[in-house]
Amino acid sequence: MRLQVGTRLQLILARPGKPAYFSSLIGYVSGEYLLVKLPVEHGLTVPLKEGERVTVRVFSGVSVYTFACDIESMLLSPRYYMHLSFPQEITATPLRSAARVKVNLPVEVRSPPSEHGSPVDAMLSDLSITGAFISAQTVLGAPGDRISVSFTFRVQPTNQQVEIRTDATICSSRSLDMNGKRPASQHGVGIHFDRISENEQFMLQHYLYEAENAVTP
Structure with a gap:
């Protein structure tokens, strides 16, 4: 090991x-x-x-x-x-480090990355230890733009809450019409996390492992 x-x-x-x-x-x-x-x-x-x-x-x-x-x-x-x-x-x-696990977590997005200004409320729909996909009712940016994200999750069985705050780079951006399944006003971005601490990565790996095994036989 x-x-x-x-x-x-x-x-x-x-x-x-x-x-x-x-x-x-x-x-x-x-x-x-x-x-x-x-x-x-x-x-x-x-x-x-x-x-x-x-x-x-x-x-x-x-x-x-x-x-x-x-x-x-x-x-x-x-x-x-x-x-x-x-x-x-x-x-x-x-452990498929780049594999994305389906989730449904609220996330706050700031663009450009800054501690100032009002965040945009969005939803994080899938997640990996390297990045995520986020949907919102407003355009969050274009490929190459940098944003900051903040979201929380709980790790079991202790139910410990973990908060991730990190800058990220937008890799893709698109409308989420999805053949009428979502409102046309929805937009989504795929992001890559710029930096996550070792402790945050450990907790995120643990959360993803538990989430993936909860739905995978």
Whole structure:
């Protein structure tokens, strides 16, 4: 997997309701153990137990890696971290990074990108980790124009709300008449995100993975 220090991890516990938490990798000794930060929720460390089994999910950008570990030990002072058993088997599922997942999310658009001025309310109808398609009742711009977008989504099973604010470049623009299925006044643009932080990308990958698997057998 070639994990780097600081890589975001999702920890899924073998408990009723399948609670999941987010953490990060501190380091590892190959074949022996992983060092992982204790997950925190509402400012408090999540109550875990030594010997407890956890499933770890890692998004690499091109694949989703899943493996099981046991909590071997926990250290609460001077830092909060734990030792996990080194994974024996790792499952890799290809993640179609450019694949778009159908969604229906409100999005605020500013053109040109600026913190000033009133945003345009629009709808984000499909989404990937690299871009999206947005429809609105006004023309948002032409190919090559730059805009800023802001939208939120929730990741399960913790129902955590994530907000994405980023600049984007318009790649395509067209009317959305759609043979009478949509009003002729609707316009759509395909955009490419200019920059998204590593944490935002992780959350977006997680959201897309869950959304795609919710509708794909």
